[in-house]
Amino acid sequence: MVHFKDDTMLLEAIGKFTQCLSQWNLNYNTMIENCNSYFIQCMNSFIKNDIKRVKDSRRNFHKNSEDVGTAFSRNAQVPKSKLGECEEAASNLVISRNNFKKASIDYLFEVNIIQYKKRTEVLNCLLSHLKGHQSFIVQTNSTFNDLNPYIQQISASLQTLQNEAASTRQQLRNESNTVLNLAMSSSVDDHRMSTSTSSQIDVYPNEECMEGYLYKRTTKTFKSWVRRWFIVDNNQLMYCSQHKSREGAVIMERDLRLCNVVPFQDTDRRFCFQIISPHRTHLLQADNEKDCQKWVAFIQETAKKAYNRMNSTPSCIKVGCISADLMASSCSPLRCVSTKSPPSATSNLLPKIPSHVKSILTISGNDVCCDCGHPDPRWASFNLGVTLCIECSGIHRSFGVHKSKVKSVTLDAWEPDQVRVMEQLGNDIARRIFELFVCEDGDVCMNDAGTKIVKATPNCSREVREEWVTAKYLKRSFVRRSNSQNHPTMPSTPQLKNAVKMNDGADAYGNDYWLNQDADDSEAASKLLCRAAEVGNLPGMLKALALGADVNFKNTEDSDKTPLIYSLTTGLNAPVEFMLLNGSKVDVPDADKKTPLHHAAILGNAGQICLLLKRKANQHLKDINGNDALSIAVENADANVVTILRLARLNEEMKGSDGGFDNPSDDMFAEVFKDFSAIPSSSVDGASSTRSSICTLSSTTTTFQ
Template identity: 20%
Template sequence: MCLCLAVSAVHLLCVYVNHHLSLSSSCLCLCFSLQEMYSKGMILASAIRQVRGLGDNKFEVVTGLRTFIFRAEKEGERQEWMETLQTAARPPARSSQKPSDSFPLPTSTNKRGLLELRGYKGRVLVSLAGSKVRLCKTEQVHPGLAIAEVELTAARVKDVDRRAFEINTPFKNFCFTAESEREKEEWIEAVQESIVETLSDYEVAEKIWFNEANRSCADCCAPQPEWASVNLGVVICKKCAGQHRSLGPNISKVRSLKLDSSIWSNQLVELFLEVGNKNANSFWAANLPLEEELYRAASAEQRATFIRRKYRERKYCKVLEGFHDQEQLNQALCSAVVSPDVLQTMALVFSGADVMCATGDPDFSTPYLLAQRAGQRLQMEFLHHNKLSDFPKLDQWSESSCLSDAPVFMDGFLYFSPGPAKATLDRRGRDGEYMVRRWCTLEGGFLSYYESERSPTAIGRVDITEVLCFPLRAVFTLELYLQTERVLMVGAETQETQHDWLQALAKCFVPSKVEGMVQRDSELIGRLHYKEGHDLYHWRIGWFTLEGSALHFSSGEGDGVEEVLQLKQLQELTVSTHTEGDDKIQVLLMVEGGRTVYIHGFNKVDFALWHSAISLAAGTDGRALGNQQLSKNGVPIVLDSCIAFVTQYGLCQEGVYQRPGDPDRVALLLEEFNRDARNVKLREKEHQLEDVTDTLKNFLSHAEDALLTKELYPYWVSALDEKDERRRVEKYSTFIQSLPKINRSTLKALLQHLYRIQQCSHLNQMPSQRLAAVFSSCLFQTQGQTPQEISVIQDLINNYVTLFKVSKKLFLVYCYWCGG
């Protein structure tokens, strides 16, 4: 309850220990001296229950928690104090409500919590109410007692230490310590907001809000936004305004509706009323998917990602049709500025039209001067605020153009590992026990990180040129491998945030000549020493990306010709130790199709990462044909090796492929091929023919899909309805062409082998019909053999030469092998 008193109605009274008492407004304040601006104790007038006189010029003030006894110098002075306090404590006659014994509850902009106060024992309850901060002992807040009240009108807040902050006033500094860094940041923000509120002027805001669309934030729809981007023409909330500043003034010029009153001319206010958030978003958010809309409770990282995509990348904006080059955009702008349609001018400028382009008129050489001649005041105002804006020509957004559009400036919160990082993280990459939240900026080729977004000095910095490589597929995390053999482990709040940071880092990291390598769906990118083919004597530094089982690399010099190794088709993949001067280095040798490439890292850590990733990509990964280690002809090595062994040792063996092998030995051999087919060597003295033939059949039977594919099964069988063999073969040929490439090459290799077997049937007693009976269930992956399946496979074996257009010369070679 408030009590109105005249300013002159302030009474001073010496207490027992020469303290001074003052009654001002609704509080009774206790101070050590007249010069002190802040009290050592306060009693809310409404908390006084009774004022009673005592002997020896004393009187007592009774509250719900304590009774205070004071003594005046004279009886008359005591009586005057008692009457004044009784009047202050008495509720006004017009109020029917019961007086409150507590301080007013905080409003929506207030904050309350326990903080440590320097110079005061124990924690105090700090309440931020409007433009005042009240300090209370924890048990005093409800009885209406307090320590002091700090007026924020002439104050400022200062970030002091990890958990400490100060409120500086002209008369005293109050230093507080919060329980955590996050809580400290919340207090600083709340106090700053209250200080700003004391200086605010709502006149401009109320004018701007007259347009109903401007009463909610253009980005997150928060109500009553108090900031604006004066060049973009959007009204935004405080949280979004912070992210707009990160875009830079060439993209978004942020101003306050309440504080920056000098900039808000009548013309600018009129422009915002004319445009409004609804019209602005008809361009900026024309293609915004519902699931990507920003919501009010979004985190800072989500907000930064959305605003960057919306305004810098222009991912969601309307694409103007019919403009094929810069000149056409500029001509359209010159035509638009002389008309009242400022929305069309905005769309042209934000699509890449040059605000300072030449008009062709020597007297009115810029679009601004054309608008001035035409008397278009709103056009002039818009062009004035966008004269330094930088929006390149906008083309249809696509994934392939995403990298080139990625910003070279980034900021936001990331999570850092405070100590040496492991090479592999948990799925989210953030653990409260060892990951620390830091404010990060990527600018000028340096990744800097700060204790908070308000910290003026970085606590760490990474030169991007010192980064050797980083994986691109980790979920929520970034791992930067540095020249110092350190792995900097960084976690992101969301996968989208991680994706945006990776793109920005890649743009800083990779030279423009090899930038196209990053646009693939790569797993790992970095620099390595290498030598290959035409020059095996000199090491060079090249850029490498690993995409699935393909290793792309380029020197990045000259034309930046890109080369590729198909890792599944390596004939050799070995590590050896080389001596280079006084150093011993590990070198990875890769041989593919007679081509040799050597690589080594800058240190042991990055080499271990590349070796592991390449070995994994080159190995067998599941039962699908495409995931097998392949020969130089693109055939699974397991099938190629078994065919070669049977051709050499079983071509003339009677009943080949019909004799069963030992199940245990077959399972063991198949496991060896699955583990590393490249290093399995079949030898006559170590392996039985029957085991090898069963291994081949088992491999085909247990592949992820049938070699002839289950999808095409009804087509293969239905071809038998055609009685004319030549017509059947034509259909088979069509089906073969529709098979995946790996299936097609594998089928060709197998049929060539079976054709050769049946050419020697006079020796091995295995004509095409018997071979078809053996292999039909393997190639179709059916439970049993049916006459239709056998007939199809028999047709394929008999017509191998026609189906695969084998030359007559090669056909004669097959006959020669079998003595035909």
């Protein structure tokens, strides 16, 4: 009734029909009740009276039958000599036979009577049942006769409604066919769009939000795909299970400025694109190629708008070559201060800029992107030592961390050794290595294969930028010389060591010498890497890697030493960190089975040992003499190195005993490693500054034991 509260005619019809059927149901129930009552009464009388008499007569018949049998037996057993008993037995036999005959006649009479009465009782019950139904039918007919005029009225209305429904049905069918034709034509257009290689991309410059369904690949073991409602709004990417509300939406990326979105082809699924952030990668799939391009274009446009808004912040404050908008991105929001204010007032309002930001961005050439020249770069590839804009950083991230390790200069945390690597390289040095044969006049360059490649600019397309960066770093098209036979002769190891010794530990040859080196093949480049690592010259090491050097090369001319082992001999952390950032394996031994950790223990450099231990160096490996790094440090009586190795081993054992859960002393170990990494390599007594941390850690680990 609730569903038809607005239809008066239908409500009235339902009410009348309900009343009629209720009356019919009442009459029917009354009829059934009366018939059942009469039938039960007749059956009870028939069973209790008539059948009982039959049972009693049958019982009497059986009793007299037994008495007759007994009388016959006694009569047969009386002796002839006893005349009195013979007469008595004969008399009893006559009496018993008479009683049996009477009982037989009575039993037969009752059986015949009940047979006839059974027919009459059944017919009587049927007749009464039919009379009851007849009365019910008469009452029902009277009820429906009273309702007949209204039924005829409803029938006429129903015919009218059926005609209207047929007309409406035909109209809806015509509209459905029209919509279906439009949908079919749209699906054909979508198919053409999905198979076309030159689709037109619709970018909505005035819209700040985009929503729609996408498939998301989960991060679980089976990598399944789930359909979710995705939202790009307020420079954020989020998703939820349904599109009705945003409640409970999961924020996938909080800042799209830090992300790069590219189409993804390395999968069997179509219409996929990849969102690459500094810490993780998301793989998404659209319903068709047109939607995929719209999502990619919109996310790129959103990130670009946010980045441009950030760059449009008033830059009325300058500190060296670092602008105010850079400080606003690396620190708390900066209020614009007039240049007419007193210096003291201005300095009080300036937020503190992290030291690593100044160190990185004040290096020569680092004020613009190393690849396209965009001003004020905020990103860096710290294993290559270059600063990048956000567009070029996205291409670097797509190479993989084994090729280029990217992080934000202002938003991410930097370790001291990573900053030292950046300080010794920079964009100018990287260009002298990776853009050695780039033409200065014009934007079109020739690679080593003779193919023309357009040089990237701040406003170039992504295709041009990606082709340029790929040719520059992955293919290294502008590194080798055309006349590689004419290059300076490499000094020998004794010459290098004498030059370093005469120059108070510094590289006497200088960056220009190393940047002018060349190599004909991978082996020559690997030997160049060993020589540059031996003196700790990072530009020379980067040049050797650009020439194709193997970071895990074993120099058979010098006890199978690797470039990482050579870098340890400098006593500096930066060369070691550079090798580790570029993929050097920490457990590759030399001919004497000494790993880099063995050599660091021999040299007694606690900072280098911390770098190796942070890369999970195996301190249980033994050299050809059966000594591990700890036994070498004990033999050399180096207290700092022994303490670091013992505490690292203790931390490893505690992690194993705790079943892989967090160790309470992990923070203390990290603090000790940080302190040792921060020690200047030239400071002989610098390690004493960490003794308090070591003592605290020792007492803590003793407590846990």
